[in-house]
Amino acid sequence: MATHAVLSSGAKIWRSLACTKSELRLDLTLACGQSFRWRETAEGHWTGVMGGRVWTLTQTDDTLWYHVYKTQDEQKWVSDRKRRAGISLHEENKSEERLKGALKMEEAELVAVTSAQGTEEEEEMLRDYFQLNVELGELYREWGAADPHFKQIADIFTGVRMLRQDPTECLFSIICTSNNNISRIQGMVESLCQALGTQLCQLDQTSYYDFPSLTALADSSVETCLRDLRFGYRARFVQQSAKKILDNHGLQWLEDLRSVPYQQAHNALCTLPGVGTKVADCVCLMSLDKAEAVPVDTHVWQIAKRDYKYAGNGQKSITDKLYREIGDFFRGLWGPYAGWAQSVLFCADLKKFQKLKEMPHLMQPKEEEEETRIACKKTKIKMEDNGAVKLKKTKSAKLSIKNEKVV
DNA sequence: GCTATACCTTG
């Protein structure tokens, strides 16, 4: 039976890419709530579905390692890819040019990949998914220079990078995030793929499924199906949004929003049921190449108030006006990649990553003691005179952490 | 423009 790949096995199945951890941290980037499709299947090994294939990724200091699994049913895989691209199967011999234009890959490459070659294609898919052409280290320096608070976070939370996700997967995953938490969302997205997506392969005891097509999501049976899967009121939003896209616009519409201005894409998304300003910004930022989109949720609002003394005229909730103002504030502070910077701070606020802040060794020596002293005061952790820290959590330290975020 | 309320489930 097929198993999850591990680097230490020494099997010659791994390919590599030069990439430092300051440019990419898999653990932070794949588990901070951008994509809900990756799981840590072995220490430091992340397995998930991307571009219709199952991947395991891991990294060493200067290298990103990847393995792509063979899909279980090649023929089905190829026809499924074509169907997604909007090509009816009996039609495919008619117009070679049109077919190539509509397919993400050309026919020749499609065949090459399925015959277990296509090394360059897969490397390119990874570079595209992680947007490795964007120099994150340089951006961190710019954000840090403009913003002392960012600089303080940045030394620990390096390599938090915006993924370039598939727009359909991104939209329908993010619709599921309202009034929800990451672990439940992960389960819901997994259920969604299992119920409506095609199976790609099985590794150990786990089956992997492609994200459902727009057509599958639009079917009238989907709302009931998702209600049964405990999607709650989001079930209707998913089905109705899919149907509305197909009825009013067509298969290519979402992807075409990549080439229109941010505000226009944002407005277009907001016409969909279940898509408000925050969900639209997430989709813009995480799948439509709008780096300036800053999704403002309750936590980003907390960050703005707590760390940037943002007043907001004492509003009780995030109104449309306040939403725009906070976004503009961060865009003014961080510039055209403000959404990327926001994701770093968002990540640094997640409960599951708080332990990284307890390891002061990555900070500058001088800052280190002072920062540590402040942290210790807050959390009542004892610090020796020589600056050493006892890494024992007190009760009060734990109590200051609620749900996903630190209060 | 701002506030309040319902909407599904889960911890």
Place this chain on the structure above:
DNA sequence: AAGGTATAG
């Protein structure tokens, strides 16, 4: 109350 949205006042 959780990474909100839609609706009415």
